[in-house]
Amino acid sequence: MLICGDLRTFSEIVRSLGGALLGLAAVALVGCATATNTQEASVDSPRHPPLSVTFSLSDPQLLRDCLGYSERHAVNHCTLNMLDLSYYWKSLNDSHQFQKVLYNSDNSDYQLAITTAYYSEEGVRDIAMSYLSGLTFTLYPLTTHHEVEATLSLMWRDKVLKRYHYRLPFDRKVRLYYR
Template sequence: MRTLLLFIGCWLLAACSTTNEIVLANYATDLEQKYPPVSLFLKQPSEELNKDCAAYDKLPLMRECKVNPIPLQQLVDEAQASGLFEETYYTNSNADYQLSITTTYYLGGKVSELGNAILSGLTLMTLPMKKQILIKTDSLLTWRGIPIAHLQQEIPYTSRTSLTSSSDDPYRNPAKSVISHILNELQGQQSFSEEVLVSKLNSTNYRQDLHLPDELVDFIFDSQTQFRHPFWGTQLRYVHNQFAFDYVDIFIYPVRDWRWDNTTEQLAAESQRVRKDIEFYADRDHFNQLQFNNERTLNLGSGSQARPVAAFDGILTNSAGERLLTHTYLFIKEDKFVKLRATFNITDNDTTPALDGVVAQLINEGVVPKESLFMSELRNKWRADAR
C-alpha cells in the first residue's frame, strides 16, 4: 500500500511539473536606436482562412481550428517586453507604424493524443494530455496605411494540460513565441529602416540623391540624419574647422503645398512656421527671452543659380543672463526648402558674412534631389482637392 501511494505521489508531482514546449526565434536586442512607436491590432481573418478552418474542423480525431485565440493584450505585452520600440500601443490609430496580426491554432489529432485523453479521464486527469498545435500567423506592418511588410509564418507549439497542472496564463508562451518570430523576420527585412520606408513610399532618398560639398567655407561635414517621415526630410551638421563647439545645421525637406513654385509666398509662410518652432524650443530649453530681428530678403548665388533667400536673426537670453545669437536662412531649390540654422555666443565678431557665404556656396554647389513620386502624387491630390 505504501509503495502504491508513493507511486501515485510521484505521478502527481510529474503532472504538476509538466511544462509546455515553445519555439522562440532569435532577434537582436542591442540596437543603436530603438524602433519608432508601433501599435498592434488583431487582424480579421480572410474568407480563405475561415474556409480553411471550417474544413479542418471536419477532420477526424479531435481536430480543431481556432482563429485569434491569443488575446491582443498578450501580444502587446510581449512586444513591449522585447524592449525594441520607443512605445508599444494597443490599437492606437494615430501611430505611424501599425502591426496587424492574425493567429490561428490548428490543434492536431494523433492516435497517441486520443489515447492520452482517454487515459487521463480514467486516472482522474492526473496524466498530462499532450496537444500538438500549429500556430499560423498572418501579419501586416503598415506606415500610415501603406504596406511595409507582409509576413506569414508557421510555428509549432506543444501544450500539456491535466487536472493537476493548470496555467493562469495559457497564452503567454504562445504570444511570446509569435512575437519573437515576427520580430525576427521584421529585423531580417529591415522593415523599420529609413531605406525600406523610402523604397515603399517612393519618397526622396537623401542619402543617395543629395550631394552637398564636404566643406562649406569654414565648416566641415560631420553627420547626416534622414527622418522617417518624408515631410521632415534630412538634417546635416557641419562643424567649424577650428572651433568644435560651433556648427551649422542644414535641413532639407519638401514644400508641403502643391504651389511649390510660388517662391515669395512659400518663403513667407515657412519663415513664420520656423519662427514658431524656434519659440517652442526656446521655451522648452528654458530661455528667459527670445527677440527676433527684422527679416531680410537676400539674393544669393551666382548666375542662373541665384535665388531669393529669407534670413532673420534672434537673440536668446538664458537664466544666467548669457545671450546667444541665432541665425536662420531659408530658400527653395527644386521642390524643397533648404534651411540653415546656427546659434553662437555673442562676440564682437559679426558671424553674418560667413553664413551668407555658406548659403551662397550651398546654392551654387549643392545638388538637391528632384521631386519624388510620393510628393508628386500627393501634390496632385492637393491640387485636385483645391479646385
C-alpha cells in the same frame, strides 16, 4: 663603379629609407602598446516610431484555410485569433525599440496587424489519452499536439510594408502535478 655624386645620393636614399622604416616601426610599436577602449553600443532612446498592435483578419488565405480545416471533419477545429494579444504587446514594449507601443489603437502611423489560426485535431489517440488521463485523475499526463499559424503585417497608414508568415508546432501537456 660608383661616382662620388652617386654615392652621396645612394647614402641619402638609404638614410631616408632607414628613417622612414624607423618611423614606421615606432608607429607600429606605439600602436601595439596603446590600449583600445571599446564601448558596447546601447540603446538609450527608442529607434522606431510608435507602433500599434492589433488583431485583424488581414490574411484572407489564412481565413479560408482555417474554415476549410474545420469543415473537413468533426474532430478538426480551427480558431482564429485565439492567442492573447497582450503577450505580443508586452514583448514589443519590453524590447524598448519603439517610442511607444499602443494596444489596438488608431492613433499611430505604424500598425502591426496579427492574424493567428490555432489548429487542433482530436484523433483516436487523443481520445484514448483523454480517457486514460481521466481514469488516473490526470496523474498520467494528457498531451495534445496543435499547430499555430500566424501572419503579421507591418503597415504604415494602412499600406502593407512587409508581411511575415509563421507556422509553429505547439504541444500542450495537462496533468495534476508538475515536477
